[in-house]
Amino acid sequence: MEAKIGNQCLGIGIFFGKSKFVFPGWFVKQIWLHRTGDERLDQVWIEHNDFLLDSRFPNEIRQAMITYVATKLTWHECFIGLTSTEVLPRFEGLASNKRIDIDSPDYSVDLTAFNSVDDYLNSLSKNTKQQLQRSFKLLRQHGELLLQDVQNPDEQMQAFSEMADIHIEKWRNTKYGSGFDNSQFRQFHQTLIENDPECQFTSIYCMSLNEQKLAYIYLLKDNGCWYFYLSAIKSFEDNRIKVGLVAHVMVIENAILNNIHKYEFLAGEARYKKSLSNQSVSNQQLVCYYKPSYLLSFRQKMRTLKRQCFNKFKMVVEPEC
Structure with missing residues (x-):
């Protein structure tokens, strides 16, 4: 209509x-x-x-x-x-x-009051901040920790495929399964990314340690807001290291540097969303x-x-x- x-x-x-x-x-x-x-x-x-x-x-x-x-x-x-x-x-x-x-x-994060990632970290609970500080410290003891905004179209498709493989391995045998096992789901997002070569509305971030890819964060973007759609995170042998929390904080740091006003976790109950948010739950x-x-x-x-x-x-x- x-x-x-x-x-x-x-x-x-x-x-x-x-x-x-x-x-x-x-x-x-x-x-x-x-x-x-x-x-x-x-x-x-x-x-x-x-x-x-x-x-x-x-x-x-x-x-x-x-x-x-x-x-x-x-x-x-x-x-x-x-x-x-x-x-x-x-x-x-x-x-x-x-x-x-x-x-x-x-859950969501209001970024308008933050000039740096340190400002954001100081707004979190003591326990969450300690987990993040410990995770960053331990990861950096293993080597170089990097976050890449994948923008080259060929690299994007490779990242999309790798993200799908990790997601399927983790979620295939759960109650709801992995969306990447659904051809309709997979085709929709692949088309969305392919038709956005300038990354105006989509982004795939890759966090790596010594060039070993540990986590992918897939975002949808609109009107000064970044919407976290899904992640694909590899397990790490040291359970003291919260790879997912670290990846989100590194992406949020990038959002602050780009003057983004809001980081939106979208619907779904999850402890990490609650821990990283600073707004009242809607x-x-x-x-x-x-x-x-x-x-x-x-x-x-x-x-x-x-x-x-x-x-x-x-x-x-x-x-x-």
Whole structure:
């Protein structure tokens, strides 16, 4: 869908529609903003999801588009997200009922107050700062520690391939697996990088020790903000050395030198994100707005009851600390 005044485009949104079986003989019509409802295709994982809006008056354009979706499109459920909880209230006009399918913390670092990486390190907790100081010291005892912003197109593709191999080795056999095992995921990011030869919107950083590559940090960049998308980190024999923390701090140092105002860790609960952040935790959510319906309301009640029973059972079986 497109919002226009005359021939001037002011807003764009792409909705994917699908029918989902709910009860015998009854299907729910779903629409998803910038998602498909297919986990494999959605593993590319969009965050801070919203309509694409003219920055001069985004709220007015968004409201007009929401009104159109609510009154002109045919659907039972409309999915919006992952979207910041600061933006989501503006979508309330879609429907009177909603449920939250995913709720994830979103950590970030405000860099505007820092003139150097030392200023940033001094803002961290004592324990995190000590871990970093020890890790840097031990790594430098092994040799030369370097961070490279990979910008040559051929080197970028080589770095992308090496990053994929490390990521697959670590994550393939976990619950969610590695996105690099998904051809749709891999092709999307490879195309994104290939079409950005000037590195305006993407960056791959490589941290090496004596030319041995230890970690890759893959960033998406926009409007003075660097978004950490994923990392690929090799294990180190000395568990006192926190390779991932060191890599992030070296990238953050580069961000400060480039006058970047924010380093965003994106959604996902992780101790290292919490340790390295200096802003209050915000959240991103995937929200399903659904229209009034006896069957949909009944299904939601059954979901709530199931969750309550699960939580009660969990409390019973978990041993006391």
